[in-house]
Amino acid sequence: xxxxxxxxxxxxxxxxxxxxxxxxxxxxxxxxxxxxxxxxxxxxxxxxxxxxxxxxxxxxxxxxxxxxxxxxxxxxxxxxxxxxxxxxxxxxxxxxxxxxxxxxxxxxxxxxxxxxxxxxxxxxxxxxxxxxxxxxxxxxxxxxxxxxxxxxxxxxxxxxxxxxxxxxxxxxxxxxxxxxxxxxxxxxxxxxxxxxxxxxxxxxxxxxxxxxxxxxxxxxxxxxxxxxxxxxxxxxxxxxxxxxxxxxxxxxxxxxxxxxxxxxxxxxxxxxxxxxxxxxxxxx
Numbered sequence: 001x002x003x004x005x006x007x008x009x010x011x012x013x014x015x016x017x018x019x020x021x022x023x024x025x026x027x028x029x030x031x032x033x034x035x036x037x038x039x040x041x042x043x044x045x046x047x048x049x050x051x052x053x054x055x056x057x058x059x060x061x062x063x064x065x066x067x068x069x070x071x072x073x074x075x076x077x078x079x080x081x082x083x084x085x086x087x088x089x090x091x092x093x094x095x096x097x098x099x100x101x102x103x104x105x106x107x108x109x110x111x112x113x114x115x116x117x118x119x120x121x122x123x124x125x126x127x128x129x130x131x132x133x134x135x136x137x138x139x140x141x142x143x144x145x146x147x148x149x150x151x152x153x154x155x156x157x158x159x160x161x162x163x164x165x166x167x168x169x170x171x172x173x174x175x176x177x178x179x180x181x182x183x184x185x186x187x188x189x190x191x192x193x194x195x196x197x198x199x200x201x202x203x204x205x206x207x208x209x210x211x212x213x214x215x216x217x218x219x220x221x222x223x224x225x226x227x228x229x230x231x232x233x234x235x236x237x238x239x240x241x242x243x244x245x246x247x248x249x250x251x252x253x254x255x256x257x258x259x260x261x262x263x264x265x266x267x268x269x270x271x272x273x274x275x276x277x278x279x280x281x282x283x284x
Contacts, residue, residue, distance in 0.1 A: 007127065011047045012040075014124035019043070019241075022234045024225055042241035049244075050128060058130035061113035066104040073101045073243060074211075074252040080284075081258030082109050086202050090156040091261075092194055094187070094274055095206035096180070097165035098173035099236040102208040105256045112161040118148060136162075149193065156198040166191055169229040170236065174209040174282055175255075176217045177232070184278050192270050199265040205274055207281035210254035213239055257281045 017027040019039050025031050049072065056065035070077070085091075093115075095106060107115060119125055121137035121144065136155070138148035152162055165171075166187035174180040195201055212232065216222075216239040222231040243250050259277040264270040 008044070008047050008051060011050065011124050011127055012043050014122070014127065015043045015046060016040075018122060018124065019237055022225075022230070022237045024230070039241065042244035045244040046240060050124075050131075054128045054130045057128075057134070062107050062115060062131070062134050063111055063113050066108035070101060070104050070108055072247070073104075074254050076253045077105065078253075078255040079109055080256070081260075082111075084260050085110060085112075085204060085258055086261055087111065088159065090159050090198055090201040091161040091204055092156065092191065092201050093161060093163040093204045093206055094166055094191055094278070095163065096171045096174075096183070096208060096278070097167060097169070098208055098211050099170045099232060100211035100239065101252065101254065102211050102256075103163070105208055105211070105254060106163060106206060109256060109258070110161060114160045115163060116152075116155050116160060117163040118152060118165070149190065153194060153197045156194060156201050162194070164191065164194075170232040172228070172232070173212040173217065174207070176212055176214055177228075179228075180209075181279055181282050184275050184282075187271075187275065187278075189271055191274060195264055195270050200263075202261040202263055203270075203274055204261050205259040205277040205281065207257045207278060207284075208254060209256075211252055212236060213250050213252065215250075216242070257284060 016036055016039055020027040020032060053065050053069050056068055091112065093106065095102065103117065116134050116136050118138055119135045121139045125135060126132055126137065136148050136151045138145050155162055167183060168188065169186065171183050172178065172180045212235060216235040219235060219238065221238060222235050225231045225234055239250060259281055262273060262277065264273060267273060
């Protein structure tokens, strides 16, 4: 297990970079120099939370770390379907990605410390050493995407659990936004590649909702971006900063639903079966 050491100054800089990217602004230059101090306090506090989280991941595993961090952001969590989650063996978790604490919710309820998550290769994630051991990084580069696919297949072949956000974007929160069901059409068919290579894998379709506050979802600051997923990402960033600056002001009451595990070996159209379960969960 890697030593959980975090360079707080570097991590704060990486997160501030991501805030500027979310705003559609260059992460370096004059704007960063003048506006960066506005984000210093919330990003620093968030970094400390992440550093503490990473220590617990190293000591107790990701599931316990997720359960410990969740109350900082959410309360009265509604959970359905955990009794049918496979506790061992190759497991592909396919979930929507409304952002915020969705990953924490999934990890906390899976009870699978062998979980790995396909994640974007942004620097602040790579600089959390214990957490990074549970991430498979990918980028837009085709070579890196192939490496991530190979690593994912190896993990499933070893009987591990793998979390995939098949759209690759920040999805509509079903509690707030329209189009959550339509967004399922963006789910990548790479899921089928994993099932072809590791056919004994069970698929656990998961739907998360209620992780974005209506206030930030409809905030005028999101108008800085045109694309829906970029607006949702921006809302997520500012929601977290508010939660850092004013603990207890925005406490989420999310819901997570796990479907019955699917074994799709020999199925003519695995993607259709996966999407049908996702639509059914969204309709609950």
